[in-house]
Amino acid sequence: MYSSPSSPLLCHSPRVTVIGAGRVGSTLAQRIAEKNLADVVLLDIVQGMPQGLALDLLEARGIELHNRKIIGTNNYADTTGSDIVVITAGFPRKPGMSRDDLLRTNAKIVVEAAKNAIAYSPDAIFIIVTNPLDVMTYLAWQAIGLPRDRVMGMAGVLDSARFETFIAMELGVLPSDVKAMVMGSHGDLMVPIPRFATVNGIPVTELLDAATIERLVERTRNGGAEIVELMQTGGAFFAPASATCVMVESILLNQSRLLPVAAYLQGEYGLNDVFIGVPCRLGCGGIADVLELNLTDEETAALHISAQSVRNNIERAQEILTSVTR
Numbered sequence: 108m109y110s111s112p113s114s115p116l117l118c119h120s121p122r123v124t125v126i127g128a129g130r131v132g133s134t135l136a137q138r139i140a141e142k143n144l145a146d147v148v149l150l151d152i153v154q155g156m157p158q159g160l161a162l163d164l165l166e167a168r169g170i171e172l173h174n175r176k177i178i179g180t181n182n183y184a185d186t187t188g189s190d191i192v193v194i195t196a197g198f199p200r201k202p203g204m205s206r207d208d209l210l211r212t213n214a215k216i217v218v219e220a221a222k223n224a225i226a227y228s229p230d231a232i233f234i235i236v237t238n239p240l241d242v243m244t245y246l247a248w249q250a251i252g253l254p255r256d257r258v259m260g261m262a263g264v265l266d267s268a269r270f271e272t273f274i275a276m277e278l279g280v281l282p283s284d285v286k287a288m289v290m291g292s293h294g295d296l297m298v299p300i301p302r303f304a305t306v307n308g309i310p311v312t313e314l315l316d317a318a319t320i321e322r323l324v325e326r327t328r329n330g331g332a333e334i335v336e337l338m339q340t341g342g343a344f345f346a347p348a349s350a351t352c353v354m355v356e357s358i359l360l361n362q363s364r365l366l367p368v369a370a371y372l373q374g375e376y377g378l379n380d381v382f383i384g385v386p387c388r389l390g391c392g393g394i395a396d397v398l399e400l401n402l403t404d405e406e407t408a409a410l411h412i413s414a415q416s417v418r419n420n421i422e423r424a425q426e427i428l429t430s431v432t433r
């Protein structure tokens with residue numbers, strides 16, 4: 108039998124760890140493997156569950172025509188050497204709750220997950236998904252002390268996809284022909300920017316009247332809650348997994364896509380020391396650039412109000428974390 112000398116360079120396969128094998132995490136694992144982007148490690152605290160999901164995904168490989176490794180585990184040692192770590196661990200909201208109501212339950216989970224993961228993957232890029240998103244991303248960043256290009260939150264891609272969907276439904280056009288940008292926090296104070304929304308280059312402001320646009324903006328702001336109310340048992344996960352996968356793909360393939368991402372700001376848009384959704388270029392090192400757009404006074408004011416609410420919740424979260432570690 109012929110055996111070739113092993114070549115570590117040729118053998119390197121990118122590895123993405125997804126912490127939290129619930130609805131978002133497991134769907135994301137499926138998307139990453141079936142798009143043939145990377146091997147996936149799916150980690151959860153529930154014994155047996157990530158292992159079962161991984162086996163199920165492995166059994167689909169022949170049908171889905173990929174050969175990615177998928178590991179299910181409860182042990183962080185199995186995540187060693189990950190290129191990207193995605194944190195989806197934590198509770199989703201129930202009907203009637205805001206995302207901020209999850210602060211108390213999710214802060215400790217996210218901080219511990221981030222610390223455990225960085226111990227085994229010191230070179231990884233981190234993408235946080237757990238809610239309340241902007242605050243959880245800040246806490247993870249603070250806990251692991253990485254430079255700002257390597258820690259980011261997923262929300263803007265999802266919120267923008269929702270805005271694009273509602274515009275496409277209103278106009279009866281192909282969803283992929285619509286491009287939109289939602290900035291700000293992932294909450295009721297998010298900042299959809301209609302003047303940046305186009306259908307194949309045509310501004311939507313040319314195609315829809317102001318009252319219709321405002322209705323679609325409101326539906327976008329309420330997009331997560333609309334699904335929580337309909338499902339009654341948790342939140343959206345198909346579109347969130349797709350949105351996270353777009354970020355993973357842009358990083359792994361160094362695509363340099365310009366995407367709205369929760370990023371740490373250092374003076375951009377007149378904001379400091381806060382994570383909030385702004386357009387960023389994503390490549391193999393994580394956030395390559397934060398793009399600073401010329402916003403109108405009204406848009407800037409909305410972004411600042413959004414950032415202030417994130418700051419208030421960061422303070423609340425820090426108090427909660429201090430009281431649990433006392």
Ligand SMILES: NC(=O)c1ccc[n+]([C@@H]2O[C@H](COP(=O)([O-])OP(=O)(O)OC[C@H]3O[C@@H](n4cnc5c(N)ncnc54)[C@H](O)[C@@H]3O)[C@@H](O)[C@H]2O)c1
Nearest residue numbers: 127128129130131151152196197198199236237238261347
């Ligand atoms: N940023 C966004 O746009 C966005 C979109 C969708 C969901 N979310 C958020 O993502 C989170 C997950 O949502 P979901 O629908 O997948 O929830 P889910 O309940 O289906 O899954 C969460 C998983 O986290 C696991 N978990 C809990 N504590 C853990 C720990 N310490 N370590 C490892 N795993 C742990 C649970 O066992 C569970 O399997 C929620 O906070 C939700 O609000 C955010």
Ligand SMILES: O=C(O)C[C@H](O)C(=O)O
Nearest residue numbers: 200206238331332342343
């Ligand atoms: O709405 C939620 O609680 C989940 C997520 O943030 C979403 O926007 O779908």
